[in-house]
Amino acid sequence: xxITTLLERFKNGDRxxxxxxxxxxxxxxxxxxxxxxxxxxxxxxxxxIGITGPPGAGKSTLVDRVAARFRKLGxxxxxxxxxxxxxxxxxxxxxxxxRMQRTLADPGVFMRSLASRGHLGxxxxxxxxxxxxxxxxGFDVIIVETVGAGQSEVEIMGLAHTTCVVLIPGMxxxxxxxxxxxxxxxxxFGVNKAxxxxxxxxxxxxxxxxxxxxxxxxxxxxxPADAGAGAGAGxxxxxxxxxxxxxxxxxxxxxxxxxxxxxxxxxxAHAAERHGTANPGDISWRPPVTKTVAKDDxxxxxxxxxxxxxxxxxxxxxxxxQLKHRDAAAKxxxxxxxxxxxxxxxxxxxxxxxxxxxxxxxxxxxxxxxAVDEVLRKHLGR
Ligand SMILES: Nc1nc2c(ncn2[C@@H]2O[C@H](COP(=O)(O)OP(=O)(O)OP(=O)(O)O)[C@@H](O)[C@H]2O)c(=O)[nH]1
Ligand SMILES: [Mg+2]
Numbered sequence: 001x002x003i004t005t006l007l008e009r010f011k012n013g014d015r016x017x018x019x020x021x022x023x024x025x026x027x028x029x030x031x032x033x034x035x036x037x038x039x040x041x042x043x044x045x046x047x048x049i050g051i052t053g054p055p056g057a058g059k060s061t062l063v064d065r066v067a068a069r070f071r072k073l074g075x076x077x078x079x080x081x082x083x084x085x086x087x088x089x090x091x092x093x094x095x096x097x098x099r100m101q102r103t104l105a106d107p108g109v110f111m112r113s114l115a116s117r118g119h120l121g122x123x124x125x126x127x128x129x130x131x132x133x134x135x136x137x138g139f140d141v142i143i144v145e146t147v148g149a150g151q152s153e154v155e156i157m158g159l160a161h162t163t164c165v166v167l168i169p170g171m172x173x174x175x176x177x178x179x180x181x182x183x184x185x186x187x188x189f190g191v192n193k194a195x196x197x198x199x200x201x202x203x204x205x206x207x208x209x210x211x212x213x214x215x216x217x218x219x220x221x222x223x224p225a226d227a228g229a230g231a232g233a234g235x236x237x238x239x240x241x242x243x244x245x246x247x248x249x250x251x252x253x254x255x256x257x258x259x260x261x262x263x264x265x266x267x268x269a270h271a272a273e274r275h276g277t278a279n280p281g282d283i284s285w286r287p288p289v290t291k292t293v294a295k296d297d298x299x300x301x302x303x304x305x306x307x308x309x310x311x312x313x314x315x316x317x318x319x320x321x322q323l324k325h326r327d328a329a330a331k332x333x334x335x336x337x338x339x340x341x342x343x344x345x346x347x348x349x350x351x352x353x354x355x356x357x358x359x360x361x362x363x364x365x366x367x368x369x370x371a372v373d374e375v376l377r378k379h380l381g382r
Pocket of ligand 2: 059060
């Protein structure tokens with residue numbers, strides 16, 4: 001199929017054309033960039049939700065249920081599972097298909113697994129472009145599942161509007177150990193496998209760590225109260241459900257309003273939340289924690305509600321637009337990096353400098369810094 005035909009079918013809503021387009025992007029064919037380019041004007045509408053967490057936490061099971069719930073709310077759902085193979089559940093691509101059988105029969109759901117390519121930037125570039133295609137195709141919600149191990153969880157934050165971190169009971173000290181990484185990225189937390197012992201304790205531990213982070217400067221409140229202030233002025237006030245949630249989050253407020261808390265910024269944010277009278281731009285978000293039993297479809301409705309509230313929060317406070325800027329900047333940086341690296345490697349390679357300098361560094365006749373200086377001087381003129 002040529003690209004013109006493909007694009008035409010894509011724009012007519014042909015799912016096979018979408019599948020083909022994703023394959024091109026995944027394989028990095030020369031037409032891939034053209035596809036993203038041609039469909040880009042139709043993007044920027046979907047709510048992109050990242051679901052991440054440790055291997056075997058039940059992410060895929062949960063994604064299936066979450067997708068079904070969004071369908072009940074009348075939304076179409078695109079799903080991308082990135083590198084789903086983990087030693088816990090093994091052979092996961094096939095497994096995911098089995099776990100997601102219910103939703104896969106539904107034409108309002110499209111699911112695709114992307115294998116890890118193992119080369120620099122490969123996962124993120126392909127995943128970002130696949131999300132872009134799904135967005136252009138018109139899905140209301142796009143769910144990206146990644147295993148929270150190292151880089152991928154940070155990458156997902158750069159991709160998603162709402163990041164849902166899935167944890168499981170009985171992690172004990174593990175929660176402490178991972179808090180720096182995983183607690184900072186979550187907009188919504190799910191304690192899955194809540195049918196197991198210790199779920200309430202895990203919820204409590206996460207809540208406690210979120211509270212600690214939320215109050216301190218440089219803590220997990222990654223949306224400073226002044227960011228985007230005014231952007232949402234005149235917009236609608238948060239809905240009743242969202243306000244209820246904000247109320248729940250406002251339990252430090254008395255002490256903060258009295259000026260005894262150590263962070264005046266979060267104090268004012270809490271006050272605004274409690275009263276609901278301040279500029280909507282001043283409202284901050286305290287990540288909610290909910291229990292789920294994905295395998296029995298329990299707690300999923302509430303989790304999806306939290307996700308929708310987060311979307312509402314982003315829109316009402318102007319952060320939705322801020323995220324678009326952040327994503328654009330990240331995308332440009334990513335593409336520039338990838339291209340410049342490729343150009344430099346090609347030039348240094350074909351001139352024989354790469355091999356010569358590699359040998360020189362290996363036998364210690366030069367050091368890596370001097371070698372790179374030489375490459376840049378010669379091939380970049382600096
Ligand atoms: N007890 C219990 N088991 C669950 C629950 N949700 C999922 N599981 C089981 O946990 C196992 C792993 O589920 P997956 O959905 O594949 O987990 P995952 O996080 O996607 O796994 P990877 O993608 O391989 O990291 C499966 O056997 C599920 O049936 C739950 O709420 N309770
Ligand atoms: Mg999975």
